[in-house]
Amino acid sequence: MNSRQAEILLFSVIAARSTSYTFSKISIHALPPLELLGIRFLLSSLLLCILFHRKLVRIGREEIKGGILTGLSLFACMACELVSLTMIPASSAAFLENTAVLWVILMGAFLKRKFPGLKTIFSMALVITGIGCLTLKGNEISFSAGELICLAGSIFYAVWILLTGYFAKRAEPISIGLLQMGVMGVLGLVFSFLLEIPVPPVGLSTWASLSGLILLCSVFGFTFQTVAQKYASPEMAGFFAAAAPMMAAFFSWLILGEAMTWIQLAGAGLITVSLVLMQRSEKEKQEKEISLLSSGECTGKI
Template sequence: MKESTTSPSQGRIYFVLILTTLFWGGSFLFTKIGLREIPPPMFVFLRFSLATLLMLVVCFRRLSRLDRGTLLRGATVGFALGLTNLSFVFGVNGTSISRAGVLNNLFVLFIPLITRLVWKDRIGRVNLAGITLAVGGIWLLATGGGVGFNRGDLISTVCAFFIACHIITVSKVLKDDDVYLVSMVQFATVAFMAGMASLTLPMPNALPSGEALLTILYCAVFPTVFCFTLQNAFQRYVTPTRAGLVYTLDPVWSLVAGFFVLGERLAPLEWLGCGLIFMAALFPLTIRFFWERRLVSRYVEEKPVVQALECEQ
């Protein structure tokens, strides 16, 4: 019996991608709770060690395909992912998850800046407008709530830079690798980096509680193994722009969790600042979305004419 090659329905694709944003948004909440008892690098070490073990089970029959090239490329991408997750936990530990979630979304604007600096790509007026909105939003965050732009906010912004680096690294480094094996190597690389970082800090005096261990379990299973698998399986059926629009929901979930679960409250100017940063990420993606739709519509309109000309020839 032949394996079906039909793509899933658009409704199913977007449902799954939105579900991944819910799990990623939940990681802000569970990480914040876990960090009450577990030092940030240790939290990352435990999370990705467990994720690596889970991927070993998933990839058991694929291990024979693991070659030096996959190891090297997976470790390279894993290094960027390690910097992302280490900065993520330190950022969440130093600020509210509401602010961290919004600031992490700045990766959308860091991508064109990095490609401009490294590959001399054109930034474009739309991205420049987004960057301007983001600067205004950060200024409002720094001045509107009385706490200023604190260390956690700064690290969360650095985390957005590393998220952009990881996305670019994936697109530039990975080839036709087995995505499951690459994910396993990535997770193992992050666990190693976090383990080394943990050795430089004092160990906690007491064992983590059951609640803290459950936060590690959640973060290892859902926003790590589960989301990576779903993303690899379903994102290929939509354009990067459409996927990016869906992923802007991440800070929405972190804001909701911070408000209703942790009781986080933002001053009016902080809400305005978060809104500007959110729009800074959403605006360029929305413009690209309508630009893509226009190109598709033009192609659909021109296709019958081209086919008619080919028939005449």
């Protein structure tokens, strides 16, 4: 696979995964949020286990630990996302949740005890301004319960990204992903029976949206994103990741008819620009660190 083909595949994967907000918004009209989460990820994990059953034979302690911890953090993120979708538009949820990139950089800087850099500070200012535009109501910036829950989900999303990066270096990533989805599915159904009144999924639109979540967003996205990122250029991978909220907003407008005001569009644009800047800033830092290591300048610090 050449880089051009990989970039087309990566764009297709991220576009497919961007439909999750729209499919979830449709599904929660028929199913409680936690039940939807449980059904989606249990069925996704079953299908992926069939595809990658040979990976299950080699699961060890690190895979189990990684699957449980990443499953817990992503379950918290997805639960916040689905609950927030009962209160706010899918387009707003997509942008608010993807501010996780900001939290990842801040958490990483805190853990490493390093100043995040002026570019990151500038990007943070853009994100905060963008969030303000998205949450503007009349002449006041005020957060609704749904927006606050979605922002909480973005923090859990950032924790999941950091945990995934940590365990991916120590264990088999596919095995972790399979266990993670199973953990999310079990937790979703358990908490659904404890906190909700589960209902059987009925109706063509419900099963169509569930199929989209399972096949497009989970199975297709999970299987091919790693493959695509292996061959795609880092610049295009970062750009597509930053553009994902815009894709989600487009699908919510096309399918759900959700419209954003000019102020909200401006906020969405600011968040997208900040995500691109943060992706580039992190790439430049990594390249600088690699350059220093290769030249031997960091030997005294190791």
